[in-house]
Amino acid sequence: MTFTDLGVEADIADALAAKGITEPFPIQQQTIPLALTGQDIIGQAKTGTGKTFGFGLPLIQKLGATPGPGVKALIVVPTRELCVQVTEDIELAASNRPTTVVSIYGGKAYEGQIDQLKAGAQIVVGTPGRLLDLAGQRLLNLADVEVMVLDEADKMLDLGFLSDIEKLFAQTKPTRHTMLFSATMPGPIVALARRFMNRPIHIRATDPDEGLTQANIKHIVYRAHALDKDEVIGRILQAEGRGKTVVFTRTKRAAAKLVEELNDRGYSAGAVHGDMTQEARERSMAAFKAGKKDILIATDVAARGIDVNDVTHVINHTVPDDHDAYLHRVGRTGRAGKTGIAVTFVDWADMHKWALINRALDMGQPEPVETYSSSPHLYADLNIPEGSKGRLKATPIPKVEKEASRPPRERTRRRSGGSGGGSASDNTRDARGGDRAEGASSASDANRASTATAGSGEPSAAPRKRRRRRRGGSGSATGAAPAASSGE
Incomplete structure (x- = not known):
């Protein structure tokens, strides 16, 4: 069986044949003839079995060979990646017609998407959030939509898009042709279909003897x-x-x-x-x-x-x-x-x-x-060859830092400021450290200051006197007089 046998027009079938797609899958064989008549459809088939062309080909044919400008068809998908994929498939099938397709999804600039809508794109493939955003700004008009499709509807339920889908349905006319496709069909999705679809036919394109997993x-x-x-x-x-x-x-x-x-x-x-x-x-x-x-x-x-x-x-x-x-x-x-x-x-x-x-x-x-x-x-x-390991190339050895490669004595000399005595900053820190010695008095500070002036190499200025904090009003740990007798 060919796509032409299912009622698909020759120019669409030729576009598919140019890419080597000539034989329809079971879900396509069952849905395309019904969809071409305008029948609302719930299509259920395992992933990877060709659901996109199952709704895409009737949708393109419904718009006619030379559709006028403006959004006539809306395909709602749950993720950005699927949006891009569905757009590519629809563009392939419509490549022999002037029909244009635009992807509407978040994470990209508005300008390009808005320009395509203003240019008269007839088919919109989009995620719920960005679609509602543009519709709220009156940049996307869904009043003339003739065909609406929900693809991977169960994923939309998982992502919490159910209320957004209802808002999109409310912006389209009740006489639209509606199709819903998914690999699984939870109860809330079936309830949604009953609310917004007109006597849909539920098609399951699976072998009764085949399990839920694909046999191949x-x-x-x-x-x-x-x-x-x-x-x-x-x-x-x-x-x-x-x-x-x-x-x-x-x-x-x-x-x-x-x-x-x-x-x-x-x-x-x-x-x-x-x-x-x-x-x-x-x-x-x-x-x-x-x-x-x-x-x-x-x-x-x-x-x-x-x-x-x-x-x-x-x-x-x-x-x-x-x-x-x-x-x-x-x-x-x-x-x-x-x-x-x-x-x-x-x-x-x-x-x-x-x-x-x-x-x-x-x-x-x-x-x-x-x-x-x-x-x-x-x-x-x-079927892994014997002796195979999990690495195709060896891990490169990181370069050794120059500082780490220096002899230990040289690294010590560089950090201490040279081969001579300590640096001025180190000496200053040593002098300040003396201020914090327990039991230090102003007299001893003065003595050290005079000794430093005599040529010890220490700073000549006397260190600043520091007030000592005592706990509970007692003297210092070295037996100094109580705070009252120290003049504090």
Whole structure:
């Protein structure tokens, strides 16, 4: 079956064929014919199975071959990375038409996005926050939207965007064509669909005999020690047949640290996490897609925006929070019908979390195998050549500082101010230190001052008399007279 057989117009099908996309996936086969009739759809399919074209092709065709200026279609996505990815897919499918697409998301300057809207862009792909921001400034008009799509709706629920989605729906006309797509379908999302959709048809493009995990992904789970993980990852990266690899970490700090460690080991790694600027995140993602870097370290912020067909391995540096997060992480590999490998490290403290994921996905691996970088089964499971180590190059030895390389006697002479006696500042400190001696009196201070004048090398001025603090009104520790007899 081809896209033309599904009712897609020839110029759109030709644009896909020019990129080698000729055969529709199951979710596309089931949703495209219905969507072309204007039927509201809830599409549910596993990640990486082609949902974007499932709603994108009918949307482009609905606007016509020569759409007029102004926003006619709105696609709402939860993350910036997914926004960029969906925009690229829609632009590809519409490349033979004058239809224009604009990405609206935070972290970038307003000016470029506003200019594209004023130029008459017909399709808007955006994240809820920036969309509402521009709509509030009356720079984005949603009154003429004919088609509205929610992509990865369950992630929007996780990120707390549900109220924002309701506000966006309220700015569109009730007669719009609405489609909702996601890999999972929690109850609140179904309730949202019932409120804003007109008799939607729920389509599940899955094999009844297939589990929740994709059959074309090999799942390997290890109980690993935190101090050995970097070495284990380094050896996995030398597996035969390894292509692009995504490593997911729990925190931004862990991602930054792992990038530095892998680059130090000789690998080519980039990162995508929340502490990076949007421009830096986009550069890192572009380098990964272009093959300039073959390893991407990411937090869950990018788990739904990495749509690269040649990712062969996904490594979970730590256990995801739940089974949905696990599915979206490992779904970065095995895309477009290809095979992939997912490796998950389970810390001793996270065994209970893994037990819940294992039970929910029915993976049959309740007790992960205890694994170290030297474990023989690590090499066998992942096809790692014998003798491989986790480092491609030696760590450079830091240069020795010049001061540290000097002989000890010379360093001492430099710090003391020369080979002769102490410096003036040192002598001054010594003289002042004499002021603080217990039991010192003004007479002894005067005697020392006269001795210094006679040629001892000490400063000639008499040190300043200091008042002594006594506790409880008693005398000094050396038996001096009480404060009343001292004249204080």
